[in-house]
Amino acid sequence: MPGIFNMKIDKRIREKAEKIKLLIMDVDGVLTPGYILISSTGSEIKVFDVQDGLGIMLWRKAGLKSAIVTAGRAPAVKYRAECLKVDKVYQHAMKKLIAYGKLKKFFNVSDNQICFIGDDLIDVPILKRVGLPCVVPNGHHDVKGYASYICKTPGGRGAVREVIDLILKAKGVWAEVTKDYIG
Numbered sequence: 001m002p003g004i005f006n007m008k009i010d011k012r013i014r015e016k017a018e019k020i021k022l023l024i025m026d027v028d029g030v031l032t033p034g035y036i037l038i039s040s041t042g043s044e045i046k047v048f049d050v051q052d053g054l055g056i057m058l059w060r061k062a063g064l065k066s067a068i069v070t071a072g073r074a075p076a077v078k079y080r081a082e083c084l085k086v087d088k089v090y091q092h093a094m095k096k097l098i099a100y101g102k103l104k105k106f107f108n109v110s111d112n113q114i115c116f117i118g119d120d121l122i123d124v125p126i127l128k129r130v131g132l133p134c135v136v137p138n139g140h141h142d143v144k145g146y147a148s149y150i151c152k153t154p155g156g157r158g159a160v161r162e163v164i165d166l167i168l169k170a171k172g173v174w175a176e177v178t179k180d181y182i183g
Helices: 011-018 050-061 075-084 096-107 121-127 159-170 174-182
Strands: 022-025 065-069 088-090 114-118 132-135
Touching (some): 022 096, 022 159, 075 088, 114 159
Parallel strands (some): 114 132
């Protein structure tokens, strides 16, 4: 079978992934390619990957929770999160660790039950705490040392989907959440 069924998951990563209940994602550089497009009227335009979107829908189908923590603030992020039914969104979170603490409490989860996908220095405080810290390959080189898993797919081009597929496979729920699509 193609795709995720052929993905060989390192034993250490699998053990971490099996425990994950909450996925936290950065936006710029992770859910988007990191470009900030500004129209002639000053409106910010974000570009999101549809495969990440389907991945987040599969994540929800598996009964798992998701959140966005971003230092930026854009109406497009709120809109995309609402469309995908992301459980919690923190924008303009310049100190992401504060939002992280609120998420842990809200979802009643411990560090080892959280996966975070980041790409830059502002993400390091969370990456240092979570059970499965992930970084996109186009992330800042100083951040990659904090990752247990470095995606093969770039941010904004399906990296979130890659991490979701990996976790769902490790948890043994991939076949169930995709059965409507691939039988």
